[in-house]
Amino acid sequence: MRTLKLALLGFGNAGRAFAKILEDKRPAIRETMGWDILVTGITTGSRGSLYAAEGLDLQKAWSELEEKGHFEQSNRAYSTMTSLELVETGEYDVIVEMTPLNIFTGEPASEHLRKAMERKKHAVTANKGPIAWHYKELKALAEKQGVQFYYETTVMDGTPIFNLKDETLRFCQVTEVSGILNTTTNFVLEELAKGKAYEDVLQEGKKLGFVEADPSMDIEGWDAAAKVTALLNVLMEADITPDQVERTGIEHITIEDIKAAEENGKVIKLLCQGTLEAGQVKASVQPTLVEKGSLLAAVEGTSSVVQITTDLMGKLTIIEHDPDLVQTGYGVFSDVLRVVKNFV
Incomplete structure (x- = not known):
């Protein structure tokens, strides 16, 4: 059984929706794909952070946030780590960027992706800012570093627009x-x-x-x-x-x-x-x-x-048609599965 480790930057509604899908589908992923997917780190802007290289208890993480409004400092995995610190020093294979959008610069989300890819980590973003402001640069960096870079959730939640172009409209202009x-x-x-x-x-x-x-x-x-x-x-x-x-x-x-x-x-x-x-x-x-x-x-x-x-x-x-948070969470989930499928 191979293991893929994720680091989640942001754990708002979309992040928790993704975590719930991942936890629900982990047994099926293990059985059909031969991979176990763990989350080693979660950062938030003002509600605390969690980090455990061996993997976090996701259900405990989302329950604390939804019931208490923040991560409990009594949690053994509680951390004061910032998003950038997790990107630069954490143990993970894939960074999942879900921090709030800065619509006028695409930062600091783009910097999180840059730093992760410079460490030769794969990258998934649900934040449209990096794709709107720095796509060409980030795509070139991903190719240079030999890592995967996906962003299906950025425009229409989990609707497969970019995946459609990549997988089924090849050579179409x-x-x-x-x-x-x-x-x-x-x-x-x-x-x-x-x-x-x-x-x-x-x-x-x-x-x-x-x-x-x-x-x-x-x-x-x-x-x-x-x-x-x-x-x-x-x-x-x-x-x-x-x-x-x-x-x-x-x-x-x-x-x-x-x-x-x-x-x-x-x-x-x-x-x-x-x-x-x-x-x-x-x-x-x-x-x-x-x-x-x-x-x-x-x-x-x-x-x-x-x-x-x-x-x-x-x-x-x-x-x-009338999407809810499940579709947004699934968009991130589908990108993570693409990383698993193409992981080298």
């Missing part, structure tokens, strides 16, 4: 990418169309968990810009950053705009798009009128969609 990638703006636009006041919609969304305490990154289109940048960097080798996306959010959309669209048989969606023009990839995020009854118009609530146009397979559409 992607010429265009478009989609609805931000669920907050989808929710807000739909609720405004029901005649609700903007502030009331935001408050309702916060209560339901659809809207962040500070929704500006979503409303102003920054989250969508980071997601479409990540897609274009991987699928079209765009080598762009979110600040190069032509970006318009929904903060100036009024009920009058929505009513006018409806009178013309249309709805407003925040559409992400990337096209290849004269050898250059052009990216945009902007409110767009789409026909009622069209596929894009039918994407509602927390669902999202991406359309990929290729030279050999035409246009492919992938819809993720």
Whole structure:
């Protein structure tokens, strides 16, 4: 039985969802793949850290966090280790980067990945920042160091977009990418169309968990810009950053705009798009009128969609219907399984 050791940077909702899937599937992984997967370290920003080279008790870890709000100092594995210290000194085979997003720099998540790969460790990230800001550099470093680098969770939770391109669309050139990638703006636009006041919609969304305490990154289109940048960097080798996306959010959309669209048989969606023009990839995020009854118009609530146009397979559409944390956790899990499958 071979052993793969993971170090988890961040243990929020997605991290705990991943840990629960891993713990549930460990017996099947042992039986079918001949590998045991252990977690040796977990770091958080303010709730403490855990480290044990022989492997942590994951159920105890998530139970402490969910019941107490922090790791207990009485835990034998309790540590004051920071994320960077774990990256640089910990014992692990794969770093799993799940720290909070810095949408304007991609740091310190990118530095965590760099330092891990410099140690010849494999890397998985659920953080879109590194893919939006430093993808070309990180990909080159992974190739130089001979390590694997995966990031399926960064755009549409566990939906296999990057895996699809890698495994089943080989030698296809992607010429265009478009989609609805931000669920907050989808929710807000739909609720405004029901005649609700903007502030009331935001408050309702916060209560339901659809809207962040500070929704500006979503409303102003920054989250969508980071997601479409990540897609274009991987699928079209765009080598762009979110600040190069032509970006318009929904903060100036009024009920009058929505009513006018409806009178013309249309709805407003925040559409992400990337096209290849004269050898250059052009990216945009902007409110767009789409026909009622069209596929894009039918994407509602927390669902999202991406359309990929290729030279050999035409246009492919992938819809993720009302995801929850299980899908996000599975995205990380699927990347870890790819490391296991290709481990040398």
